[in-house]
Amino acid sequence: MEMMEKALFITAVKNLKNITPRYNRVYFGNEFCEKLIPQLDKLKEIVAHCSKKNLGFSLVTPYVTNSGLEKLEKLFLWLKSNKINCEVIINDYGVLDLINEKYHILSPVLGRLLTKQKRDPRILNLIKRKSEKYRFFKKDNEYNVILEKKIPDALISYFKETNINVPVVQNFLRDYRIARVEIDNLLQGMNLRIPKRDFCISLYVPYGYITTTRRCSANPFRNEKRFFCRISHCRKECKIYSLKLRNKYLPLTYKKGNTIFFKNNRIPSQKELIGKGINRVVYQPEIPF
Amino acid sequence: MKILSPFSKKEEVLPLIDSGTNELYCGIVPREWEDKYSIFDTLNRREGYGANFSVFADLQSAIQSAHEKNVPVFVTMNGLYMQEQYPLIQKIIEKLRNIKVDGLIVADVGLLLMLQKMKFFKEIHMGTGGTTFNSRTVGFYKKLGVSRIILERHLTIDEIKSISQKSSPIMDLEVFILNTLCPYIDGFCTYYHGLPIIDKEIAPEIKIKNTKIKFFKSYDVNYGGHGCGLRFSIQAFDRFGNRIRKKFVISSPRMDLNRKGFKSCGACAMYDFNKIKIKSLKIVERGASTESKIKDIKFIKKGLDILGGEKNLSRGKFIRMIQALYRSTYECRGCSGFSCYYPSVFLNRH
Numbered sequence: 001m002e003m004m005e006k007a008l009f010i011t012a013v014k015n016l017k018n019i020t021p022r023y024n025r026v027y028f029g030n031e032f033c034e035k036l037i038p039q040l041d042k043l044k045e046i047v048a049h050c051s052k053k054n055l056g057f058s059l060v061t062p063y064v065t066n067s068g069l070e071k072l073e074k075l076f077l078w079l080k081s082n083k084i085n086c087e088v089i090i091n092d093y094g095v096l097d098l099i100n101e102k103y104h105i106l107s108p109v110l111g112r113l114l115t116k117q118k119r120d121p122r123i124l125n126l127i128k129r130k131s132e133k134y135r136f137f138k139k140d141n142e143y144n145v146i147l148e149k150k151i152p153d154a155l156i157s158y159f160k161e162t163n164i165n166v167p168v169v170q171n172f173l174r175d176y177r178i179a180r181v182e183i184d185n186l187l188q189g190m191n192l193r194i195p196k197r198d199f200c201i202s203l204y205v206p207y208g209y210i211t212t213t214r215r216c217s218a219n220p221f222r223n224e225k226r227f228f229c230r231i232s233h234c235r236k237e238c239k240i241y242s243l244k245l246r247n248k249y250l251p252l253t254y255k256k257g258n259t260i261f262f263k264n265n266r267i268p269s270q271k272e273l274i275g276k277g278i279n280r281v282v283y284q285p286e287i288p289f
Numbered sequence: 290m291k292i293l294s295p296f297s298k299k300e301e302v303l304p305l306i307d308s309g310t311n312e313l314y315c316g317i318v319p320r321e322w323e324d325k326y327s328i329f330d331t332l333n334r335r336e337g338y339g340a341n342f343s344v345f346a347d348l349q350s351a352i353q354s355a356h357e358k359n360v361p362v363f364v365t366m367n368g369l370y371m372q373e374q375y376p377l378i379q380k381i382i383e384k385l386r387n388i389k390v391d392g393l394i395v396a397d398v399g400l401l402l403m404l405q406k407m408k409f410f411k412e413i414h415m416g417t418g419g420t421t422f423n424s425r426t427v428g429f430y431k432k433l434g435v436s437r438i439i440l441e442r443h444l445t446i447d448e449i450k451s452i453s454q455k456s457s458p459i460m461d462l463e464v465f466i467l468n469t470l471c472p473y474i475d476g477f478c479t480y481y482h483g484l485p486i487i488d489k490e491i492a493p494e495i496k497i498k499n500t501k502i503k504f505f506k507s508y509d510v511n512y513g514g515h516g517c518g519l520r521f522s523i524q525a526f527d528r529f530g531n532r533i534r535k536k537f538v539i540s541s542p543r544m545d546l547n548r549k550g551f552k553s554c555g556a557c558a559m560y561d562f563n564k565i566k567i568k569s570l571k572i573v574e575r576g577a578s579t580e581s582k583i584k585d586i587k588f589i590k591k592g593l594d595i596l597g598g599e600k601n602l603s604r605g606k607f608i609r610m611i612q613a614l615y616r617s618t619y620e621c622r623g624c625s626g627f628s629c630y631y632p633s634v635f636l637n638r639h
Binding site: 063064065066067068069092093094095096097098113116117118119120122123125126129135137141142143144145146147148149151152154155157158161163165166167168169171172193209210211212213214215239240241242243244245246247248249250 | 403422491501
């Protein structure tokens with residue numbers, strides 16, 4: 001039986017205490033905001049802990065502006081100068097380009113922002129419909145008769161796909177030294193056709209991201225105009241507040257910081273995972289902010 | 290700076306060019322694609338019947354009219370594609386080459402790699418789906434054959450300036466200037482767009498006594514339209530997981546961004562874009578009426594005329610002038626922070 005690696009995603013040094021013997025790797029960092037790129041001293045602490053406990057280490061990086069790129073480069077430089085051969089989870093092609101040009105000691109992994117999956121939780125209801133039916137609605141003095149159609153079969157498959165299934169993309173990833181890709185555990189299931197000999201796959205559980213923004217409204221109570229302004233002063237409210245979002249059209253979703261997540265509590269069995277080529281599960285005990 | 294305008298009908302081409310647009314873009318969803326994948330936004334990110342061409346001959350005739358006026362036409366293929374779709378995509382691309390499309394607007398790396406091999410088009414534009422936030426990403430796409438980058442609309446003026454200055458080799462940059470300010474990052478948003486609550490009328494309306502009966506088809510009447518347009522009932526929690534306030538409802542960001550009486554706009558930033566040497570200003574909304582498109586082009590054109598008209602025009606004066614023009618053109622009270630593309634212009638952080 002193939003070995004299933006278990007990784008714990010943490011966003012703060014204090015969460016190192018949550019690492020139990022069941023985990024053999026630590027993910028540390030943030031995917032969604034360059035303001036949450038770890039400080040060098042925090043990175044040093046985590047790396048030291050992983051080395052002491054013989055744990056694998058993956059640095060998680062977000063999409064970045066030029067200023068974020070500079071922050072990341074400081075971390076990469078330290079990793080390189082200390083000959084730390086770790087994984088870097090990439091969510092920005094500029095970061096991938098930088099690592100391939102200057103930091104060959106680091107192993108780039110394609111993050112879940114770049115493995116394009118169809119994550120809208122409403123898709124589940126769409127593809128579940130087995131037959132067409134009529135529905136009637138009355139509005140004022142007007143009746144609407146609506147034929148609810150089944151979606152085309154070709155789309156059912158489409159909704160379970162990722163761009164990593166496309167051979168030309170796989171060739172490109174090989175050229176850019178990517179040997180691992182990260183995906184979310186979609187509510188509607190996944191079609192994966194990724195050659196096991198070339199790529200390993202990590203599955204994030206239980207939270208999958210739906211969307212993200214730089215118009216951050218991490219503080220739900222700050223009802224000011226700058227509330228939606230991406231250049232408003234960040235007080236890292238994302239570290240304090242989390243929201244549950246309810247709407248009748250979709251399952252319960254969660255908002256933390258600038259990102260909305262769904263939760264899928266159904267984790268495939270180890271046999272299922274291995275069958276799909278997944279050999280690492282990344283556990284997020286809390287929403288990764 | 291050039292004005293890039295959307296169009297969705299061949300009859301629009303000449304009026305839009307006469308209004309001052311320098312470049313045109315559109316989408317096409319051929320019948321063959323629609324039969325297989327329906328109207329879902331799988332071929333490009335603007336769904337619906339009004340926003341796209343469906344017949345190549347119509348598009349060809351539109352392109353011929355535009356070329357007679359020396360105006361290039363770009364076609365958007367900014368979906369994310371799966372392997373089974375590639376043979377049909379390849380066929381569509383070959384047809385687009387045959388009708389002399391000047392370039393494609395893409396988002397999918399797989400499609401970009403395919404186009405790099407084909408060498409069919411002079412220009413390939415990487416859309417906001419390519420999520421370009423830094424100059425390294427610009428260089429990365431350049432190596433893959435991209436000739437123009439459409440910058441992510443969530444960037445500040447400072448960040449755009451930095452990308453422009455540090456990008457090597459130099460790349461043509463395009464920015465959004467009017468309409469449809471999306472609250473989320475286009476290339477990272479996975480809310481599905483392509484599904485209106487009601488899709489299409491399937492039979493003529495009938496009237497029994499005073500009661501009208503309409504017949505539609507839909508894929509899911511509970512779908513709720515665009516995910517970013519949903520309203521949520523919200524519970525908030527503190528860092529320890531304790532509820533911190535009673536349940537409350539907020540409207541979606543999209544509703545706030547596109548409030549009645551306000552139009553998403555970035556025209557105040559034109560002064561800075563001119564200095565940064567942005568190549569093209571993009572007006573969005575392919576599905577809008579021709580009148581609305583003409584009004585938008587004329588507004589931006591007048592903005593460019595203001596920029597070119599006075600030698601030592603100050604930034605403050607330009608902003609005052611363009612805001613007055615915005616109010617008079619769109620008959621609204623004024624600007625709103627909610628619908629502003631580039632609010633950094635007003636916070637003096639540039």
